[in-house]
Amino acid sequence: MFTIEVNNREVEAKPGEMILDTLKRAGVKVPTLCHLPGLFPSGACRMCVVEIDGIPGLTPSCAYPVREGMKIKTHSPRAIRARKTIVELLLSDHPDDCLYCVRNKNCDLQDLAEELGVRERRYTGAKSQYNIDSSSPAIIRDPAKCILCGKCVRVCEEIQGVSAIDFINRGSRSQIGTAFDEGLNISSCIKCGQCIVVCPTGALREKSYIKEVMNALNDPEKFVVVQHAPSISVTLGEEFGLKPGQDVMGIMTAALRRLGFDRVFDTAFSADLTIMEEASELVHRIQTGGPLPMMTSCSPGWIKFVEQFYPEFIPNLSTCKSPQQMMGAIIKTYYSETQGIDPANIFSVSIMPCTAKKFEAERPELARNGMADIDAVLTTRELARIIRMRGLDLNNMTPEGADTPFGERSSAGKLFGVSGGVMEAAVRSAHYFLTGKELTNPKIQELRGLDGIKETRVKIGDLELGLAAVSGLGNARKLLDDIKAGKKDIQFIEVMTCPGGCIAGGGQPLSANIETIMARMKMLYEIDRDATVTESHNNKYIKKIYKEFLGEPLKEKSHEILHTHYHKRDVLM
Amino acid sequence: MNYTLDDILQKHPHAKRDSLIPILQEVQEQEGYLSKEAVKKIGEHLNLSTSKIYGVATFYNQFRFEPLGKYHIQICRGTACHVKGSSKVLDTLQRELKIEAGKTTKDGEISLEVVACMGACGLAPVISINGEFFAGVTADKVKKILKSYRRKVTENV
Incomplete structure (x- = not known):
């Protein structure tokens, strides 16, 4: 550690770190539009420029390392003028349609224009004309709003290992696009939505299905059912000013009822169902020497990733549908039968932390008799929009319980929201299926936390299993390549597309930093710690549905309703 | 080879x-x-x-993503041609062919490319079709040239 001088104050700095990191720790706010923590600085936006004694020009603080004795002015008139000019130039080729923009009041560019006091249009010029790409069922690209910060390109390439988009053309014609500038729908995009999460403007957004859901809610003929994913209850509160990680389960259930949903179910229930099938499948594969390592199939971005980049691993993917799709399937079969409702009149909505779930819901192999199991997928952000639209005040609402029979869950199902959680849940049940006994300590510490690749070995009876939980598909690439090279002795792999799992999914509230994501994760662990039922197979409604309807895991009926298949995809990679 | x-x-x-x-x-x-x-x-x-x-x-300008047409038009946008009005010629070509520079017409017959300078500044504005040069081209003139090539296309020569 040494000291540098920032705005005439002494500040502690660590050797080797960039000035921006030092400033952040010291509580000095310097704006940036292109910085991605943890990745190599790109220095693209120049918003973070500061004045350094002895250096003639302005220096981008994100890309310049600290030196002992350095004297920095972060908000000198010159630095502020430069930032303001940059924003004004960006605005000169921006649609300025903030009132109509999905990111209104939640936009980095808008915030900076306000903070820097932009009050007049000093630069006018030709506005670039672009077509909006709405070809994808999950993500909409509006290049006119793009400021070319490059964050989406870097997250897609460096974090997700997908590289569906890049800078194309040159100079004033530069834009972000796919290979051959084609629609996202036919590109290698896996719909994870991490690009939306990092986008500082409205250039990337989810495809909204709010209208479809509202129409269904207002249609007296429709029986509208909603399910919410395990991570939603610990993130939705942020949209309403609650502190990150606060669990709003009961309030959210109440709000969903006020919105007019006829039944409110918990996807954590079908996560329990997934575990029944998936743990049984793992046991079956181990006993019959089936394709191992088995890989989880809950995360639809990961599924598309395997289908296009690693088709040789398709047989390794669990054939289990994701919890969203299992819930959709049992609603339109078991539930509709027992309640005497025509499945054609059921409109099934899911609230997901995920944009790829919108794509998953449209997969043709997941429809039965030409009818989709899920009719509309909303992200956490879209749910917040509907709640605001209806003027519901979450702070003044009495918590309510979910509906039976798909509202009861074990805490194992709730753990699906965080990286490592599916694995932990599966091990708890696999242990019971193989030995007939419960784990003495259901918590597997090595699978917890935000590390991108977590590996451990567990003993189940006299069987020892190698386990890996991976999040962020760049990490999945590393692991798959190691497996291909024969370097790993692993039997079961959990992959979540987004770094950290669904708590950091592409449909979650924006502007989350690492602390926010940690808080979300901590709450899921606390829910598990305090739960009475911690194993999926001990969920009494799970037992009931097997007794009344499904029979046994992996048997004919469950196979027909709860399992699926995958196929190789030929896309431009 | x-x-x-x-x-x-x-x-x-x-x-x-x-x-x-x-x-x-x-x-x-x-x-x-x-x-x-x-x-x-x-x-x-x-x-x-x-x-x-x-x-x-x-x-880079040099790469194209569609096959060349049977007739490949190069239009010079170098300084001399620009001063002599090549931008209007380019506009006309793009409008008449209904393609942007760098593309090929849907029938695959005619392609258009912008080049920086052909070294024929004395003939500005200049275009070249399959190596044949046309000097002092104007918007009107280029329409006539295109017409003659369209005829070649339909007569299949």
């Missing part, structure tokens, strides 16, 4: 990303343009995504 795409890639064994531009140039020289199939194969060879390759290739 004719090389296939595979021949070209074989000439660059263990190539890394810094070989991308030479490979793109060789492929375009051989095939006339960069097809999706070629870009995909080059990507596999260099372990680069197609979006990255497309990004690099669109940065």
Whole structure:
């Protein structure tokens, strides 16, 4: 550690770190539009420029390392003028349609224009004309709003290992696009939505299905059912000013009822169902020497990733549908039968932390008799929009319980929201299926936390299993390549597309930093710690549905309703 | 001599990303343009995504992504031609052909390319069709030239 001088104050700095990191720790706010923590600085936006004694020009603080004795002015008139000019130039080729923009009041560019006091249009010029790409069922690209910060390109390439988009053309014609500038729908995009999460403007957004859901809610003929994913209850509160990680389960259930949903179910229930099938499948594969390592199939971005980049691993993917799709399937079969409702009149909505779930819901192999199991997928952000639209005040609402029979869950199902959680849940049940006994300590510490690749070995009876939980598909690439090279002795792999799992999914509230994501994760662990039922197979409604309807895991009926298949995809990679 | 795409890639064994531009140039020289199939194969060879390759290739004017037309029009946008009004000629060509520069008409007959300078400044504004030069071209003149080539297309000569 040494000291540098920032705005005439002494500040502690660590050797080797960039000035921006030092400033952040010291509580000095310097704006940036292109910085991605943890990745190599790109220095693209120049918003973070500061004045350094002895250096003639302005220096981008994100890309310049600290030196002992350095004297920095972060908000000198010159630095502020430069930032303001940059924003004004960006605005000169921006649609300025903030009132109509999905990111209104939640936009980095808008915030900076306000903070820097932009009050007049000093630069006018030709506005670039672009077509909006709405070809994808999950993500909409509006290049006119793009400021070319490059964050989406870097997250897609460096974090997700997908590289569906890049800078194309040159100079004033530069834009972000796919290979051959084609629609996202036919590109290698896996719909994870991490690009939306990092986008500082409205250039990337989810495809909204709010209208479809509202129409269904207002249609007296429709029986509208909603399910919410395990991570939603610990993130939705942020949209309403609650502190990150606060669990709003009961309030959210109440709000969903006020919105007019006829039944409110918990996807954590079908996560329990997934575990029944998936743990049984793992046991079956181990006993019959089936394709191992088995890989989880809950995360639809990961599924598309395997289908296009690693088709040789398709047989390794669990054939289990994701919890969203299992819930959709049992609603339109078991539930509709027992309640005497025509499945054609059921409109099934899911609230997901995920944009790829919108794509998953449209997969043709997941429809039965030409009818989709899920009719509309909303992200956490879209749910917040509907709640605001209806003027519901979450702070003044009495918590309510979910509906039976798909509202009861074990805490194992709730753990699906965080990286490592599916694995932990599966091990708890696999242990019971193989030995007939419960784990003495259901918590597997090595699978917890935000590390991108977590590996451990567990003993189940006299069987020892190698386990890996991976999040962020760049990490999945590393692991798959190691497996291909024969370097790993692993039997079961959990992959979540987004770094950290669904708590950091592409449909979650924006502007989350690492602390926010940690808080979300901590709450899921606390829910598990305090739960009475911690194993999926001990969920009494799970037992009931097997007794009344499904029979046994992996048997004919469950196979027909709860399992699926995958196929190789030929896309431009 | 004719090389296939595979021949070209074989000439660059263990190539890394810094070989991308030479490979793109060789492929375009051989095939006339960069097809999706070629870009995909080059990507596999260099372990680069197609979006990255497309990004690099669109940065430069020299690469095209559609086959050349039977008649390839080059229009000079160098300084002398610009001063003499080549921008209007380009506008006219794009409007008449209903394509942008760098593209080929839907029937595959005529393609259009912008070049920086043909070294024929004395003839400005100048265009060349399959190597045949046309001097002092105006918007009206270029329409007539196009008409004569369209006739050649329909008469299939």
